[in-house]
Every structure is written in structure tokens, then in C-alpha cells.
Amino acid sequence: MLSSSPSAQVFAGATDVVPQIRGGRQAPEVLVDLKKIDQLVALTSDDKKWTVGAATPTVDLTENPGFSQEFPGISEAAGLIGSDQIQSRSSLGGNLCNGSPAADSVPAMMVNGTRALIAGPKGNRLVDVSEVVTGPGQTCLDSDEFIVEFEIDRAPSLTGDAYLRMIPRTEMDIAVVGAGARVTLGEDGTITAAALALGAVAPTVVRVTAAEEALIGTTADEDTLAVVAAAASEVCNPIDDKRGTIGYREQVAGVLAKRAVLIAMERAQQRNGNV
Amino acid sequence: MALTEENPGYKWVGTRPIRPDGLDKVTGKAQFGADLTLPGMLFGKVVRSPHAHARILSIDTSAAESMLGVKAVITGSDFPDLAANGAHASDIDVANNAIARDKVLYEGHVVAAVAATTRELAEAAAKAVEVSYEILPHVLTVDEAMADNAPLLHENMITKGVDPAPDQPSNVASRIVHERGDLEQGFGEADVVIEREFTTKPVHQGYIEPHAAVADANNDGRANIWCSSQGHFAMRAYTATVLGVSQGTLKVTAAEIGGGFGGKTVIYLEPLAVRLSQRSGRPVKLVMDRDEVFRATGPTSGTRIKVKMGISNGGELTAAEVWMAFEAGAYAGSPVGAAGMTVIAAYDIPHFLVEGYDVVCNKPRVAAYRAPGAPMAAFAVESVLDELARSIDMDPIEVRLANAAVEGTQASYGPKFPRIGFVETLEAIKEHPNYTAELGPNQGRGVAAGFWFNAGMNSSATVHVNENGTATVVTGSPDIGGSRQSMALMAAEELGIPYESIKPVVADTETVGFNDVTGGSRVTLATGAAVVDACRLVIEDLRARAAKTWDVEIDQVEWVDGQAQHVDGSQPPLSLNALAAKSGRTGGPISANASLNARGVGAGFSTQLCDVEVDPETGVTRVVRYLTAQDAGRAISPDYVEGQMQGGVVQGIGWGLNEEYIHDENGAMENPSFLDYRMPVASDLPMIECSIVEVPNPAHPYGVRGVGEVGIVPPMAALANAIKDATGVRLTDLPMTPIKVLEALNEQSD
């Protein structure tokens, strides 16, 4: 159906599509409700991974105790996408495919190595979430493709993640800066693996590899965190817009990066053994 | 009824019963502006300018008109040219703002409107109207508009209030000035002089209900209008002016109104809906979407204000010099006049000069917003006062007490104050435990005060006694925040019957005498006084009927607790019920009207205390505690007095921290949505603690002062003073966003 109608628009929660159509920014001939496909609205896990249907309402993630304990960062990011009203409808698939650099769930998914299963007439392909968005509003999906589900490998023990964002209010805003972090600790309490991703500071969500490398082998002590913050600020390539300035985004990216790593550390220390 | 301050002995006034209109509002039955549907009704849509300043070269409506289902398309040429008819300048501005003629003056200015059988068709037809523009250079701020050689919005605008009158036109509509004493002497007597410059952005009233109007025109030239507004009599007058018809041809019914705060005292849609209805022969509904509300209605002015004040080491203010410029938007009429009158009115300052400018620019025409003009002025002066108090190491309440206006103080705007309650609000804050509560890390505390005149104006009320002894109280003041409850409480008190026996009604323009707008915090005072007068006429009539029944003189009859009593107790009392049941025998139905131009307006004062916590690494400010003390004169309905106080404070918090109009370089608004125009949400706030101060207004039967507006005056300065206390940085540019706070903190640490 998607291939036959060039102006077809798929939607899950439609929280962005409805206003776009109404505001005249889109005029699709066909609307396809992905929620009607069972596989797209599901949340399951096995020994190896969690599978999240791309159109699953984010409230299903935040209200799932198992998922939320294992990936509190993804859960809290999902819980920041708009109000309770929005979370009844919003989905990881929609949040990602909008292509917004400020999408809250994307840094959280990225630091957890999330993969997207993309379906299309030429068959299915599995793509790392970090490769889906190619620019503001742009994705690697062809117009006849859509995301079916996300796969997230089970978190090893002594692993924790976190997502923080800066908004002027406490709710109902688009992130001015977002930071997702994940660390895994060795038995000695030092970091053996680290991931850090920032939202709203560049055309797409960016990984802070310099910070990740700096964290390895440390306990995220103050000196290391200063390096993390500096690396985070350094990787930013933001714009001045109505929501924030370049200088502010760079500075606060460092602050949130540091804070997110600390929370992830704390969670990692508490999570001994697979949930 | 004798009124004593301490124990008025009221049975209903001052109680907290359920509001008369509440049930309809919690069950979804209440009919707001957009809720009405008439048989055969069409949907309208307005075509708006995408340019901030442009000449309209041509409008081609043919494509829209030829669409199936499109029933009418109108443009400015469908309305009379008031300028050619020699109308008053302010009426011409109202008409040109309702629909542009030759020039558009802001993005969102109306250029045409359509009516069609469905919402979707109307939107498509609006898009099909082709307007050709010659884009003109624009000015967006007072600085740009006042610059030499600035592009002019109105080629014939000569500044008023300047002597001699300028010989060249400009974007400055008028200048106001207030002056007393000798500035040089005053600053000479000061030990500390502080001078600061402040800027504020336009902010919107932010009512949740977009403007809506339904019009149904008959082919005899008459038309019915249903709309949500703060004054359906005013809507009738403005609409008649724009249409060039007699007011008598229009009947306006007030829908329930979903918030206004001043922004619904003006017309936008009503004349368009009537004209579309006339052209199509069908009822037409016009409803704005939120984007239109932001781009084309409200807001209040952006400003630049300079304040210089002097104080003695003993804490006495010696002099003040204020310069301010207010954006009026596209047409003259910013609230700079009120700002000039209120800016230092709360204090007794011997030497001052206040100068203000009303400046047009290419933004939507400003509309009234809660104590129009006073909040920005207070932000500046109360911030400087805080700095002065710090500089002489004086407590912020004490410095205000030392200079506070009291009864007999010659107000800066002229007359002497009658009995006012400013000092009492300051003392209420000082005595409250919040004033000395411990502050945590990164927390700070700020105090600020505010003054607002309040208004009186014209009101009418009718009281009908029903056959069963209940009463209907009819007024023409749209109820925006619970005024039907105040009317019912005062009527119950007067008539001596239960509150539940009173049915308050807001009637249409043909059913009750004239009422000015619900604005200026006037309804409980002025319309309330009309209700009280009408009740007293009814009581007079009831006493006469009891006297007739008992065959005695009227002076032998008293009205006590809802019944007629013979002064010597020689007759069994006659209840309202009994008198109503037999009214036919004593002269017919019982009812009375009262109309008045209200007297005895009592000034309003508010003092507020704000505790904030500032994240030093992100600049985010959170309000952790808030207390507001306000003189209500007498709280007829304490629930809704608190509601006004809390609502005003929270609008002020939004104004102070996050709300602002953001425009791009082309003069288009960048944030016309509730997502990016950031009004406070529930999780941003603590409880707003209220201390109702009651210093009765001696000139009102129940001591009422207006309470609706003054609450929004202090919050921005209270926040700025608290941020200063928490961080050491002084912010002078609203809103005090995390970005600005962090920049200031960075500068401080450099």
C-alpha cells in the first residue's frame, strides 16, 4: 500500500501527524494506522533481548516494571515525551522517525545499543538506531518502509542507564539539551563499558566517544567527569533558535552529561545480576 | 445595615458555597463560544497576512468563490470606510484592526474571510484567496520604531502630548508625563542613587478558550450574535461601528467565557461573522485556532523602562526618575498611561519625573491584560527598590513600610489616597511564618508590592421575585471568574433569603440594562452595587406591601431575615414567600431595576513573597514557596478572591520566567503555540498561599475593592529579587529564562 501511494503517511500515535495535516504542512492521500498491526504494538522479552513494537504507546514502557527496572533511562525518556495524554499515544517509532534531534527517547535508545527492524517491499533489515536519523526530519527509511520493532539486548549485570533533559518548565517542553548515558562496571567498581549520547545539540543525536573512552577504567571521579563534561560540550554543533542558544546548549550539555553518567553509575552499582 | 469592620454579622457574604454555574461546568453542559450550533450553520475561516508590514495590491477571491460549498467571501471593501465618513480616530483603528484596508500592519492581520458548508472547505477556500502584497520595511520594537528614519506605520501620526507639537510624523503616538518637586534636590538628598534599565517582551493573556463568534443575520438588517467576550454590550457597540449600522440592529448574547484577562474586551471575529452571515443568508460560526490567537490577538506591550531612584541611609526615598516606552502594536493605545500613573504610586516620594511613550510597531495591537501597564512598571521600580534596600542594609518590608502610601498621601498621579490597605498587606507578609522560614542551598527570597486603581463604570441589574419567594438576579456582566456567586451572595444577604434561592443570570443586550465590560476588577464592586440597589428597591416594595396587608404605615414595617416584621411585633411576620405568593393582590409582580455609574472605587494593593531555587549549573529557576497578601476590602466570595489572587500570581510567574513573543527577522511570530509559548503547568508550581487582607472600602455597601487585577503586578519583581537573593545576580530583562540566568552567572564568575 505504501509503495502504491506516493503520498501515503504512516502513523502510530499521530501526535505530530494530526497537527501537521491540520496546519497544512502535510496533505497525504492515504493514512496508514500502524497500531492495527499486532506486531507493532507489543512489548516482550526473552533471555537475549527486549522487543518493543514501534507503535507501542510509551505508557506501556513506563508502566512495565521489568522494562523500567532494566532500562530506567529509556523508561524515563519515554515518560518525558509530552503529557500523560500524549504518552497514551506516542511511540518510540514515531519519536525516532520524526527525525527531531531533540527526540527524548533517541539518546536513551542509542546508549543501549538499540536496533530498529525496518520492513519494506524489499524485505526486512536491521539498522542500528544511531543510523536511522540522517538529519533534521530525515531518516534512512524509503517512503515505502516503516519500522516494525526495536530490539534491545538484555542489560548485563552492574549496568545502569539514565536520561536527563533540560527544559525551561518541568513538563510539556521540547528538550533544549538531552543526555543519555549508560555504564557497565567491573567487579572492582570501575567502568568497563560506557556510552553517552546527546540530543538537541547537533543536527542529529550525537555520541560522545571521547567521553566514553575517558570513562573506561575509572570510577567517574570528579576529574574524569570534568573531562566528560568538556568532551560533551566539545562535540556539540548546535544552533541558536527560539528554544536555546549555542552557548547555553554547549555549556548545559556538559552539565547534563556529567549528571547522567553519575545517575547511571549509581544504578549500575545497585543492579547486580540480571533482572 | 450598619457595617463594622470586625464583626459585620453577615450570613452569606464571606461564605464559601458552591457557585451557581458550577454544575454545568463540571458536567460539560456549559455553553462556551464555540459550542453553539445552529441549523444550516456555515463554518468561517479568516485569511491573514503572512507579512508584518505590507501594502495590499489586490485580493482575488474568484477561485475561492467558485468552490462548491463556499457561500461567502469578504474583504475590507465589504465594510464601510470609516475614515472617509469622518469617524473618530479610535473607531477607525478598531475597524482597520478588524479587517485591513490598504495596508497590513502585522503578521496575522485579517485581509479576508470565507464561509463554507464544512470546516475543511472553509479552510481550503481561505487558502484559495489570492492576496498580492508589496512588502514594506517593518519595525518590531520600541527601539526600532523610535529610531531616526524608522519606517512609519501611519503616515499621519503626530505625537500627542509634546509642546510644541512635532512637525513630522513618527511612530510615537503620544507622550505622558508626571512631575513633582525638584529632581536635582531630591537626588541631592539621597545617600544612595541607583539607576537601571529594564526590558520586557510582549506576553499574551493566554486564555484557554480561543475567540469564537456565531452570527445569524436576518434579511431585515437585524442580526443575532453569540460570542464569548468580557462585555457583550461593548461587542455590540464595536461591531455596529465596524459594520456602520445602528446598535439597535444587533442583539448580542454572552456565551460562557473561557478566560479573558482583558484580552476579550475587544472585537475580532464578530463583524466578520455578521457580514459573512449577511452575504450567505446562513448562520456562520467563526472560531480561531491557537495559532491565530497568538498571532492576532492580545498581547500586552513589550517595554523598555529606565528607573533612577534615591534613598537616604535612614530608608527614606528622596527622588525617582522614570522613562518608559511601551509597544502599542499596530495602533496607538498601549497602557503606558496607566503605567505612568501606577509606577511609583505605592510610595510617597517627594521629587519625581515620570515620562512615557506610546509607540506603534508591526505587531498585533495590544489589548488589556490584567492591570494593564502596571506589571512592567512595577518590575522595574520594585527591582530598584530591592537594590536600594540592600545597599543601605534595610529589610525589604521595612523599606516599603517606611515609604508606603497611606490614607492622605498625595498619589504620584494627583489626588490624595482615601483609606487604603497597602501597609496592612506588608504587615501580613512580615508576620507570616514564610517570611522567616529557613532557605535551603541555592534558594533565595524576594519581596515585591503592587498597586492598581480598579474601575467603577456603568452597570445595571434587575431583581425579580418569583412566585415561590425565590429571586432571579439579572445582570449584563459576563461572569469570568465567579461573579455570579458574588451577586447571589450579596442578594441573599440583602433579601435575607438563602443563597440557594437566588438564581443569578447574565442576560443578553436586549434583556437587561447596559453594562460596561467585565474588566478593571469592577464587577463585584459596580455590578454588585447595582444588585444591592435593586434588592433594596425590592425590599422597599415588600415593606409597602406588608404595610398594605396590615393596614399600617410603611415606617411600621421592617425587613429582617427575609421577612416583613411589624416594629412592635403586633403582626405575625410576613415572609418573602408569603408576600410573593400574594403579590397579585398587593400590586402585581415584584421586581426592581437599578442602574448606576459606580462610585467609591477602592484602590487595590498586593504584597508578595517568593522563594526560588536556582540551579547554578543550568540556570533553571523553580518557585519553591509563594505567598500573596492582598487587600480585598471585603471578600464577598473568599474562594474566588483567592482564585483571583492565585491566578494573577501564576500569570506573573509565567511572565517573569518563560513567557515571551519571539519574532523572526521578517516579523513573523516563531512560537505561536502552547508548546513554545511556555505558560506555567501544574508541576512548575507550589501551592500559592493567600492572605486576604480586609480593609473595607468605606464607599461600598459591603466594603468591596476590586480584586481581579493587582495580583499580577508584583510577581516579576518578586522573582527577580529572589533570584538576586539566591545567586547574587540581578536580572533586568524579562523573561528570566535559564539561558539569561546562566549567562548572568557566567559573567559573575568571570
Next chain:
Amino acid sequence: MAQVYFSAGLRDLTGGVAQVDVQASNVRRLIAALDEMFPGIGERLSEASSVAIDGEILTDAEYESVPDQAEVHFLDILQGG
């Protein structure tokens, strides 16, 4: 005699005079008397101002009586929200 005060904004019409004593029984007559003293001020006062008599601010007050010794100020008309 009522004491009439002119705000700074009106003083361009009074030649800088800030206060005068005027005998008039009501506001309309007061304005007429002032217009004789300061030609042109009458129109300005009746068109765009409120009046405060002994501290009470009134609008549309032309028939309001002016007590002997009253303190009278003319003010700009205000708009409320």
C-alpha cells in the same frame, strides 16, 4: 473655591500653571471656567479624562457636584483588564 491641580501633561495648555482656584458648582461648569482661563483645555478635559474630587476617581462625571474647598485632579482615562 475648588483647588484644581493640573498634571504635568496638561501644563502645556496652562502655560506651566500647576494649580488654580476656581468657583464652580459642578464639573461641567468647572471645565467651562477653566476653558476661559486656558483656551483649549476644555476639549482636552472633557474628551479624555477622569476626574478625582477629594480623592475619589470618577468617569463621565460632568454633572458631579464640586464641593467648596474640594481638591480636583484631572486624570487620563484608564483601561482595565
Next chain:
Amino acid sequence: MARTHITTVINGDEVDFLTEDSTSLLNALRDEVGLTGAKEGCGTGDCGSCSILLDERVTCSCLVFAPEANGANILTVEGLTDAGELHPLQQCFLEGAALQCGICTPGFLIAAKALLDKNPDPTETEIRYALAGNLCRCTGYDKIVRAVQEAALQMREQ
């Protein structure tokens, strides 16, 4: 464009209506079904005035395509009252003066019901965050939060 026939259960009653595919559920409820309790404050999901329960989940009806409601169970503010008896939230909003102009009230009542259905004993902070998707410009939220606290207490005691 041909209109689609939608069958739903609204406030306990089976209701059919016709709609265009791109019409929002809010407009369908208001224009086709005649239920005007849900209000449009923004049309973009930012104010919550149009809140309904859609299959028991709180949702902005302005962000739902009307055809999505086919087969769904909908609760609007008009359905909160049970055989003329007010829901405790409605009663507490009235008694606590938790409304001024009243335009946001239907949305708040629905959002508060969704909260209390899930969490019968919320903290003040939980209430404030659960209601953060509902804008009120009149009250400053104070009396609304208190009314929800009171209703929660009454419902727990029942």
C-alpha cells in the same frame, strides 16, 4: 470525499457517526455526536482541554483521527456523572472552587480520573505531574490540586 461510518461506545452508549478520515476525534465528538464537553484549546495536544478516555487511557482527542475510534470505548466529561450522581472529582471541584472560567475543567476532570484510576493515593507532586498536560490560566492550579487530593481521599474511604 466519502465519509467513513464509525461505531463506538461513548459514555456507555453505542454511538455511530460519519466522518472524513482526517477529521479529529474531537471535532467528530463535537460536530457529529453533539458532545461539546471536550474543548479545543490548542489543537496540538499542548493544553489538555480535549482530554477523553480512549479505551481507558487519557488522550487528547484533538490528536486522534476520528476513524481510529472505530470499535473503541470513549469516556467524555458528559459520562462522568453516574445516573445523575456526580463523580467525587466533580463534587470536589465544585466544593473546592477548583474552577473559574471552566473551559479547562472537563479536561482536568478526565485527566484526574485517569490518574486516580491508576493511583488512588497520589502525592501532591504526582498529581501535579499527572495534570501537567492540562493548562489552566485562571486558578494557578492550587485549588485544582487540592480538589484532586480531596477526591482521592473520599474515594479511598468509600
